[in-house]
Amino acid sequence: xxxxxKLRSRAAGGPERDLDSLLGLVARGDKEAFETVYxxxxxxxxxxxxxxxxxxxxxxxxxxxxxxxxxxxAARFDPAKGTAMTWAMMIAHRRAVDRVRSVAxxxxxxxxxxxxxxxxxxxxxxxxxxxxMDREQVRRCLQGLSDIQRESVTLAYYGGYxxxxxxxxxxxxxxxxxxxxxxxxxxxxxxxGVVS
Amino acid sequence: MRLPTRPDKHALAGVxxxxxxxxxxxxxxxxxxxxxxxCEQEVRGLQETATRFALAASTPPPRGLRDRVLxxxxxxxxxxxxxEMRQQPQRGTTVTRRLAIPLAVVGSAAAIVLGVLLGISRxxxxxxxxxxxxxxxxxxxxxxxxxxxxTSLGGSASVVVAGxxxxxxxxxxxxxxxxxxxxxxxxxxxPAGTATAISDGLLARAPNGTTTPTLASGLxxxxxxxxxVEPAGGTAKPTTTPILLISxxx
Numbered sequence: 001x002x003x004x005x006k007l008r009s010r011a012a013g014g015p016e017r018d019l020d021s022l023l024g025l026v027a028r029g030d031k032e033a034f035e036t037v038y039x040x041x042x043x044x045x046x047x048x049x050x051x052x053x054x055x056x057x058x059x060x061x062x063x064x065x066x067x068x069x070x071x072x073x074a075a076r077f078d079p080a081k082g083t084a085m086t087w088a089m090m091i092a093h094r095r096a097v098d099r100v101r102s103v104a105x106x107x108x109x110x111x112x113x114x115x116x117x118x119x120x121x122x123x124x125x126x127x128x129x130x131x132x133m134d135r136e137q138v139r140r141c142l143q144g145l146s147d148i149q150r151e152s153v154t155l156a157y158y159g160g161y162x163x164x165x166x167x168x169x170x171x172x173x174x175x176x177x178x179x180x181x182x183x184x185x186x187x188x189x190x191x192x193g194v195v196s
Numbered sequence: 197m198r199l200p201t202r203p204d205k206h207a208l209a210g211v212x213x214x215x216x217x218x219x220x221x222x223x224x225x226x227x228x229x230x231x232x233x234x235c236e237q238e239v240r241g242l243q244e245t246a247t248r249f250a251l252a253a254s255t256p257p258p259r260g261l262r263d264r265v266l267x268x269x270x271x272x273x274x275x276x277x278x279x280e281m282r283q284q285p286q287r288g289t290t291v292t293r294r295l296a297i298p299l300a301v302v303g304s305a306a307a308i309v310l311g312v313l314l315g316i317s318r319x320x321x322x323x324x325x326x327x328x329x330x331x332x333x334x335x336x337x338x339x340x341x342x343x344x345x346x347t348s349l350g351g352s353a354s355v356v357v358a359g360x361x362x363x364x365x366x367x368x369x370x371x372x373x374x375x376x377x378x379x380x381x382x383x384x385x386x387p388a389g390t391a392t393a394i395s396d397g398l399l400a401r402a403p404n405g406t407t408t409p410t411l412a413s414g415l416x417x418x419x420x421x422x423x424x425v426e427p428a429g430g431t432a433k434p435t436t437t438p439i440l441l442i443s444x445x446x
Contacts, residue, residue, distance in 0.1 A: 027277065034269060038262060044247075047255035060258050064265055069404075071269040073370070075277035086243050089250040093215050098373035131254035138252035156216035157249050163211040164218075175207070182210030182242075189245040 020077075023084040027075035034071055041085065042067060043131060045092040052096035052160035062099050066092045097160040141191035149184030152177050206235050213242030218375055219425065220436055226348060227437075275370070347371065347423060347440040351405055355421055355442055362415050364444070368399055368407040374425060381426045382410060383434055385441075387418035391433050398430050399423070419444050 019040055025033035046063045053059045070088050077087050142150050148170065155166045167177040208225045211217045217225060229236050344354040351370035358364060366382060374380065380399040384392045399407040412421065422438035 027274070029274060031266070031270065035266065038265060042257045042261065042265075043254040044250045046257035046261070047253035048250040050255055051253050056258075060261060063257055064261060064268070065404075067261075067265045068268050068272060071265075071274065072272055073275050075275060082240050082243055083247070085251070086247040089247045090215065090243065092250070093246075094373065097215065101373075101375050131251065134248060134251040134254065138248055153214070154249075156211065156214040157246055158253065161216065162218050163214075163216040166216065178207045178211055181214065181216070182207060185210045185213060185242045185245055188248070189241050192245060192248050194241055194244045194248065 019084045020079050023070075023074050023077050023087075026071060027077070034074075037070065037084075038067060041070060041088050044085070045088060047131075048089060048092050048158075049096040051158040052093065053099050058099060059096075062095050063092070066095050069095075093157070093160070100160050137192060138188075141188050144191055145184045145187055146180070148172065148176075149180045149187070152181050153184045153188070156181060206232070206238070209235055209238045210242060213239050213246055215246075219378060223348065223425070223437060223439065341445055343442055343445070345440055345442050349425070349439045353407075353423065353440055353442070355444075357444060363411065363413045364415065364421070365409050365411055366394070366407075366421060367409045368401070368423070369405060371399075371401060371405040371407065373405070377428050378425050379428050379430060380407070381424050381430050381434070382412070383422045383424065383438075384412055384415060385420045385422050385434075385438075386416070391422075393430065393432070415444060417444075 019037065022033045022037050022040075026037055042063065045066050046059065049059045049062045049066070050056070053062060066088070069091055073091075077084055081087075142154070145153070151170060152163075152166050152172075155161050155169060156163060159166075161169065163177050163181060164174060166181075167174045170177070172180075205225070205228050208217055208221070208228075212222070212225050212229075229239065341357045342354055343357065344352055346352045347368075350372045351368060353366060353368040353371075355367075356365045368380065371380060380401065382394040382399055384394060386392070394410060394412045399410065401407050421440075421442045421444065422434065423440040424434040424436045424438050426435060
């Protein structure tokens with residue numbers, strides 16, 4: 001299966017569906033299913049949290065909270081509202097943002113500004129083929145955005161900034177940021193072939 | 197550049213999908229979503245797109261993490277699916293029916309889903325607090341009732357109403373983290389529009405989103421319990437739409 005076939009199969013709901021049903025088993029206390037879910041979710045969760053939080057030790061703590069939350073709340077996952085991976089990544093993003101908003105992290109925020117942006121290859125260590133494909137595709141699609149779309153989307157998501165903060169950082173009107181983020185994300189959706 | 201012909205509520209779909217909108221603005225958009233299926237559809241697609249950003253950032257987690265998470269999971273109780281009635285169906289049904297009316301008044305019925313929950317044990321609700329004795333008195337009172345509701349921001353809350361109907365114990369669970377500048381505040385809302393903050397009014401929240409059980413006394417018929425998001429330090433009167441509203445049985 002070629003890389004693009006594999007991505008298409010994912011876009012069509014292939015492996016993601018499996019994860020959805022695994023989460024159903026987790027909801028019933030199935031520990032083996034949870035191990036598989038962990039193995040699928042831990043990399044993306046930890047990677048995303050690292051992007052937002054930066055500090056490895058704090059990121060690890062947040063990742064632990066998030067993955068445990070997946071176990072605790074598995075029964076609350078509603079497949080009608082999105083995939084299991086998206087549900088988990090929303091929890092991960094929220095917890096990561098909560099962490100950087102704590103007072104202790106405030107001092108580091110200014111520093112992060114410079115690095116939170118587009119360079120998504122910065123933290124690479126060993127990675128799976130699948131992650132490499134995702135990375136490559138996202139990178140390619142990001143190139144199709146305007147500068148302001150790309151910066152605002154990545155600052156908001158990887159940087160964990162609210163759109164009001166993004167507007168301040170980029171010195172652009174609030175309404176413009178809202179629109180650019182929506183347009184940029186829509187372009188990404190089309191470029192990545194996301195179906196929902 | 198094309199200018200929108202009207203203030204476009206949908207414009208928040210992108211920032212909402214990226215979790216980049218906060219506070220009241222976020223609440224307003226959530227209410228809008230509840231009544232706008234195409235926005236919901238759009239948000240879902242954009243959220244799935246955001247997930248691809250997460251997958252692209254995937255990084256092998258530290259080695260010890262897997263064992264720690266699995267060990268912790270083995271000793272962590274899972275939450276029930278959607279709060280639902282498990283016993284005493286007749287009483288539960290009445291309570292649910294009664295709750296339907298104030299929901300319509302709030303005008304965001306879709307955002308606040310109410311259910312009756314009897315799945316929370318008393319030992320779970322009670323832990324060491326200053327008001328422990330009074331709380332225990334409520335929890336142990338014969339004929340008390342447990343009402344549970346989900347908040348419009350996620351998470352849920354349950355109230356155990358004493359048989360006397362003058363006191364209750366409130367516990368929030370799975371409440372979302374708030375920015376430092378905001379807190380959850382608990383109110384008794386009287387039928388005539390009065391609002392009384394409970395004790396210091398703020399809910400002490402544990403990292404997992406569970407609040408310390410909080411006692412409210414001196415309740416009267418027709419009172420409701422509400423939770424709002426307020427500026428840090430709390431306010432004298434609610435300044436935002438309640439994310440949760442529970443009518444007390446009468």
